[in-house]
Amino acid sequence: MNPFDLFASVSRSPYAHARAEKKNDGKKRIGYFCSYAPEELVHAAGAIPFRLFGARRDIRAADAHLQSYCCSLVRGGLEDALQKELDFLDGAVFPHTCDSIQRLSDIWRLNAGFPIHFDVVMPVKLNTSSARQYMIDVLAKFRKDLEESLQVSISDDAIVESIRLYNRIRDRLEKLYLIRSGNPESLPPSAMNMVMKSAMIMDRAVFLEALEQLLETLSNTKAQSGGSKRKRILISGGICNHPDIYDVLAEAGGDVVWDDLCTGYRYAGGRIDESADPIEAIADRYLTRMACPAKHLSNTARGEHLLEAVREQKIEGVVFLLLKFCDPHAFDYPYLKQFLDDKGIPNILVEVEEQPAPEGQLRTRFETFVDML
Amino acid sequence: MADAPEKARDPEKEKRKIKSVSKMKEIMTNYYIEAKTARDSGKKVAWITSGGPVEPLIAMDVIPVYPENHGAMIGASKMGVDLCEKAEEMGYSRDLCSYARADIASAATNGGPIGGLPEPDFLVCCNNICGTVLKWYEVAARYYNVPLFILDTPFVHREFSDAARDYVIRQIYEYIDFLEVQCGKKADFDRMQEVGKLSVESMRLWQAVLDVAAHKPAPMSAFDAFFHLALIVTLRGKPVVVDYYQGLLDEMNERIRDGIAMVPNEKYRLLWDNLPIWYKTKWLSEKFASHDACLVADTYTSAWSGVLPLIDENNFLETMSVAYTKIYINISIDLMIDKLREMIRKYDADGLVMHSNRSCKPYSLGQYDLQKMVMKELKIPTLIIEADMVDERQFSESQIDTRIDAFMETLKS
Numbered sequence: 001m002n003p004f005d006l007f008a009s010v011s012r013s014p015y016a017h018a019r020a021e022k023k024n025d026g027k028k029r030i031g032y033f034c035s036y037a038p039e040e041l042v043h044a045a046g047a048i049p050f051r052l053f054g055a056r057r058d059i060r061a062a063d064a065h066l067q068s069y070c071c072s073l074v075r076g077g078l079e080d081a082l083q084k085e086l087d088f089l090d091g092a093v094f095p096h097t098c099d100s101i102q103r104l105s106d107i108w109r110l111n112a113g114f115p116i117h118f119d120v121v122m123p124v125k126l127n128t129s130s131a132r133q134y135m136i137d138v139l140a141k142f143r144k145d146l147e148e149s150l151q152v153s154i155s156d157d158a159i160v161e162s163i164r165l166y167n168r169i170r171d172r173l174e175k176l177y178l179i180r181s182g183n184p185e186s187l188p189p190s191a192m193n194m195v196m197k198s199a200m201i202m203d204r205a206v207f208l209e210a211l212e213q214l215l216e217t218l219s220n221t222k223a224q225s226g227g228s229k230r231k232r233i234l235i236s237g238g239i240c241n242h243p244d245i246y247d248v249l250a251e252a253g254g255d256v257v258w259d260d261l262c263t264g265y266r267y268a269g270g271r272i273d274e275s276a277d278p279i280e281a282i283a284d285r286y287l288t289r290m291a292c293p294a295k296h297l298s299n300t301a302r303g304e305h306l307l308e309a310v311r312e313q314k315i316e317g318v319v320f321l322l323l324k325f326c327d328p329h330a331f332d333y334p335y336l337k338q339f340l341d342d343k344g345i346p347n348i349l350v351e352v353e354e355q356p357a358p359e360g361q362l363r364t365r366f367e368t369f370v371d372m373l
Numbered sequence: 374m375a376d377a378p379e380k381a382r383d384p385e386k387e388k389r390k391i392k393s394v395s396k397m398k399e400i401m402t403n404y405y406i407e408a409k410t411a412r413d414s415g416k417k418v419a420w421i422t423s424g425g426p427v428e429p430l431i432a433m434d435v436i437p438v439y440p441e442n443h444g445a446m447i448g449a450s451k452m453g454v455d456l457c458e459k460a461e462e463m464g465y466s467r468d469l470c471s472y473a474r475a476d477i478a479s480a481a482t483n484g485g486p487i488g489g490l491p492e493p494d495f496l497v498c499c500n501n502i503c504g505t506v507l508k509w510y511e512v513a514a515r516y517y518n519v520p521l522f523i524l525d526t527p528f529v530h531r532e533f534s535d536a537a538r539d540y541v542i543r544q545i546y547e548y549i550d551f552l553e554v555q556c557g558k559k560a561d562f563d564r565m566q567e568v569g570k571l572s573v574e575s576m577r578l579w580q581a582v583l584d585v586a587a588h589k590p591a592p593m594s595a596f597d598a599f600f601h602l603a604l605i606v607t608l609r610g611k612p613v614v615v616d617y618y619q620g621l622l623d624e625m626n627e628r629i630r631d632g633i634a635m636v637p638n639e640k641y642r643l644l645w646d647n648l649p650i651w652y653k654t655k656w657l658s659e660k661f662a663s664h665d666a667c668l669v670a671d672t673y674t675s676a677w678s679g680v681l682p683l684i685d686e687n688n689f690l691e692t693m694s695v696a697y698t699k700i701y702i703n704i705s706i707d708l709m710i711d712k713l714r715e716m717i718r719k720y721d722a723d724g725l726v727m728h729s730n731r732s733c734k735p736y737s738l739g740q741y742d743l744q745k746m747v748m749k750e751l752k753i754p755t756l757i758i759e760a761d762m763v764d765e766r767q768f769s770e771s772q773i774d775t776r777i778d779a780f781m782e783t784l785k786s
């Protein structure tokens with residue numbers, strides 16, 4: 001299969017893919033919801049981290065455990081677990097982020113019926129030396145917990161090897177981002193979404209191989225020399241599980257050339273020092289890469305980072321894609337918007353419940369927005 | 374036409390009124406006047422979260438101000454909807470905590486019952502209650518352009534690790550360093566110890582006040598606890614709190630001696646979970662009383678004394694920081710059920726009423742599971758009320774009225 005078709009198929013049916021993959025490799029699968037899950041350690045333990053994206057229309061079983069004012073990621077994830085659709089998972093890891101995930105961890109542990117469960121209660125602030133020490137302690141403890149639950153021993157060498165793999169993946173992902181930003185037409189509109197999703201689902205070594213193949217086929221595309229009438233868009237928010245948004249935007253004349261999403265560039269950002277103590281090095285990536293709004297780097301770090309991306313990628317308009325009931329992102333939105341407004345960067349807010357608004361409605365909004373740019 | 378004759382005071386009702394209330398109002402008024410005029414008296418003002426360690430501020434002569442208490446006042450004075458709508462116009466989603474929304478809007482418009490809170494010189498945010506306060510305080514830090522100290526108290530899922538203990542203890546000293554810089558003076562650790570002793574004393578008295586409701590009939594209800602809570606939240610560590618709660622406790626013991634019940638003909642004793650519905654406390658208390666039911670206790674007001682056994686007066690700073698990490702809302706639901714069970718037994722509750730509070734996810738998510746555990750294990754009826762503590766738009770009176778009636782019917786049968 002050509003790499004692109006592979007990514008499209010994986011991202012369309014992630015569960016079926018994981019099931020088939022597991023049948024072949026027999027490796028354990030550990031579910032996670034958030035990019036603070038220390039994947040490198042899970043991988044070093046011989047298991048494959050599998051990202052859950054929630055989002056489904058028909059919530060039934062989860063309604064008995066979660067109120068309706070809880071985000072669709074949390075509700076949808078629990079629904080899938082309770083409906084036994086995640087039978088390929090051996091367990092899940094819950095890094096501490098927002099209030100909803102914090103409670104989901106309890107509810108999941110008590111109801112979902114998986115034998116393996118990890119809480120990784122990371123610090124909420126990332127900018128002090130005591131927080132760094134605590135982050136290191138938490139990661140060291142997670143390593144021990146993994147060893148116990150998966151009955152393996154995780155050597156430093158294994159962690160370093162895993163770090164290398166992840167560094168390579170992030171490196172190649174960044175290359176792909178740059179190619180797409182340089183020449184948006186080199187890849188279909190929702191390609192980045194599919195690649196990123198696959199990056200969090202597939203066996204990572206297999207993924208890397210396919211990604212490198214894709215890069216190979218793209219190596220001849222040249223950066224555009226400008227002059228295009230199409231507009232350069234950045235998407236900012238939490239998770240994006242809706243590839244059609246990219247398509248609708250493209251049809252309206254806007255290309256998503258960059259993002260600040262936790263299932264997007266935030267996942268690819270930051271490298272881990274391969275020569276340092278591996279646990280400390282993993283901690284340091286979390287302390288230095290762009291923070292999610294549930295963590296504190298500084299009062300304005302996210303706003304500055306957004307402006308920087310806008311400048312570097314020559315962004316003409318920003319789409320805020322926010323999941324309804326997501327507190328951390330909703331709290332940041334007014335100030336991020338203010339930062340953009342002050343610089344005269346047009347932006348719109350799209351709120352996603354389980355699903356985004358009907359396509360027709362989105363289309364009209366995007367067309368008006370792109371026309372305005 | 375002549376004025377209608379003044380309604381004769383109902384002696385039965387008069388008897389039930391808690392006499393200490395006026396003193397309490399006076400203390401709170403003086404406190405807010407002092408806070409609003411801090412600039413003139415050269416004192417520093419710090420905003421602090423309700424679960425944060427206030428004792429070091431008191432010891433440093435800083436005036437602590439509590440946006441959450443302010444939020445409660447806004448709710449109780451029914452100004453919540455207006456302010457929440459203003460925040461929504463400012464871009465804050467309607468789904469965010471209504472304390473935060475109301476407070477953010479009040480800062481921008483000098484609105485609310487006291488015309489906005491006094492501006493902070495710095496902010497102290499302890500996330501042992503929620504992640505919302507982190508975001509809310511970041512908003513305030515940007516708005517007022519003042520320093521923010523974050524006391525990060527790792528959530529206790531099943532265990533409280535040594536690493537977490539070291540982390541919070543280190544931070545308590547970082548907190549003191551921060552205060553020394555902000556106040557431009559050295560911390561006086563003897564003073565801190567004294568304040569700590571007073572704080573412990575007020576927690577002890579507060580718990581003793583709450584405990585009187587174990588008596589049948591209960592001389593006070595959870596609604597009275599909601600009202601009297603303000604002091605333990607805002608001023609613990611000050612002598613006035615100790616005096617006040619001692620007086621309140623004496624009054625309660627007197628009521629027990631005189632056989633005064635808060636709900637006449639108390640027949641059913643209920644436990645309340647989550648924050649009060651501030652704009653509906655009167656309606657709710659009358660509603661339950663009409664069924665001869667008294668809300669004798671709640672999981673919320675005991676949060677400020679529930680960790681008392683973990684505090685060692687002689688090592689106040691360090692043990693307090695650990696204790697504050699283990700408060701009711703910062704622990705997993707399987708640890709919460711232990712506390713619920715304990716309270717249901719202690720107050721001999723016949724039923725549990727849970728306020729599913731849209732504003733407060735850490736408190737409310739998980740309630741459905743807790744409810745099931747309580748029904749299965751303790752075999753008492755439960756009721757869930759979907760509402761919001763400040764945003765009245767989320768309260769459907771007729772629906773809740775019917776649900777309470779139905780619940781009381783099952784309880785009576």
Ligand code: SF4
Nearest residue numbers: 071098100238326327
């Ligand atoms: S951060 Fe937002 S989207 Fe993510 S789990 Fe929490 S509430 Fe949901």
Ligand code: SF4
Nearest residue numbers: 470502503505732733
């Ligand atoms: S009501 Fe809940 S979410 Fe709001 S500040 Fe209080 S603890 Fe936090």
